[in-house]
Amino acid sequence: MRHASFLRAMIADRDVRLSLIAGLLLIAHWSIGLAVDPEPSWSWLLAAASCAIAGWHPLKTSVRQVVARTLDIDVLMVVAAIGACVIGQWTEAGVLLFLFSLSHGLEGLATERASSAISALAELAPTEATRALDGTEERVAVSALAVGDIVIVRPGERFPIDGVVTEGTSSVDQSPMTGESVPVRKDPGDECFAGTLNGEGLLRVRAARAAGETMMARMARLVEEGQANRGSAQRLTARFTRIYTPVVLLAVPAVIGGMMLAGHGFDDAFLRGMAVLIGASPCALAISTPSAVLAGIARAARGGVLVKGGAHLETLGSLRCMAFDKTGTLTTGRATVRSIECFDATTHERALAIAEALDRHSSHPYAHAVRDAARTASAPRLEPAQVVDVPGMGVRAVIDGRACALGSPRIMDGTPLPARVQDRIDALRAGGQAVALVVEDGHVLAVMSFEDLPREGAATVMAELGGAGIVRITMLTGDAQAVADRIGAAVGISEIAAGLMPEQKIERVRELRTIGPTAMVGDGINDAPALASADLGIAMGARGSDVALEAADVALMGDDLARLPWAIGLARAARRTITQNVVIAMGVIAVLVPLAAFGGIGLGGAVVLHEGSTVVVAFNALRLLAWDRRAA
16 A cells, blocks of 8 residues: 555656656667667657756756856766767666656655655644534634634544643544554543544533644644754765765866777767766765655654754764653653641631642643642632742742742742741651742741652653663752652662752753763753753653743653653664665765776666665665664
């Protein structure tokens, strides 16, 4: 089935179709020469027509390059073809241009298939949605939906928008975006994403993002932009071909002149020079890296890993160290409020009401716990003003005219805590629980404790990372040491740095970078500086903050840590493919140039081997689209 679809795509592609027409004209020219003796004088016109059809596009490209003074590989091929035509070798010129145009068409088709694997993601989301409004239903364009609108998603329909389930239960196939192999159960309060497929239940979903800002749309857009972010191997290849092309153009006249001085005729010397020109042309080398990078990025996107460019794919494949944030990364991020101890006659309802108001719009995992606890306790709803996030500490706001805050003890800005408050904090932390203070006008109203469970399968992931060549794994967190130790023991990380501010995380990341290429994995606003300072920033895409996603170079779209070893394996496979392609390309050049220079191969043979290597390189890269870690 896959081969049949590719054949249909070949026939539908204009460049490939023109190349095939040129090839049919060449076959007709040969057939007449074999069937009719002597060959008709007009039969060369068939070969000339083949040259014109196959060579029109390369000729236009070459003229633009000459005008822009940026000589490239197309120029070498066109010069060789024109030279063959000048001395009447129309058949050789036709073979050269036919194979050159066909290989370029197949190369472009392979690249297009890799690109379409990404663009197809954005096309999964429907263009219309069923909006519930004032007890009625109406079909509207997805672009007309606003944040907060309620959308009805029936069984078998794809989600038109990113949002949160408000009513109903169903199983959702998220494989196009997250790579999860089985449907995921969705209940009220769970997030869902545009383009994913609803299962058996009817769901009502509150839109959380505008149509153009859904996770699926951002994936497609960021990958498209990231294709311009070339890795070091790709940049090196581009620089090499820019210098190499004029060198070859200068070397060919020297070969021709040397043969004529050795007693060869002009036609023989010229044909041999053209064979050297073709053999030395680095067509396969030029596509060896970009084709593999594009295929690797496309395969990663289909597996739920967004890689924002070729440079980041290369770095992912060379990682030696990894640093992990704790909350929401190594843990589930769905913490629960375990206890609330109030002071100075403050009631639980008052403490929860202030905490909920401060955390109402926060994406921090503990904020969900606060909101859930306030909802369960039916705490009164307060309205905050002048809300300010303080990275690494918490959040501040004005409520009922009073300065309120919620966060770690650092939110007190160095103000000493009452002994009873400090004693309670110490006892909770000794038990491995995270704590937060509810503060009003500088006085601690309550101490809240939270419990967050390790992410399922995290210990297995850490073991697999070690097997994938990661030599050092560390946890960096702003939480207390006891909390970090509890999670570290559960997931198998022994190197732990706790109680860190964002700038201290940066320092730790820089220390790891002295050992080797280092990745930082996180999900919160306070992780963004460390993500940006690492060689590679990896964000938890589904629950991660927008700031973290923008700062990161790679995003795990399903919040699935198991994708990490998979992605590293894919990136290393892409690096191996690049190496294979470069060896193939340079090997063919190393063999063809001396063979052509000493007459060991003619113009036709040089053309076949040269263009064949280009096609081999393109399809070797295309294999990455079907990469499977289990089969690697």
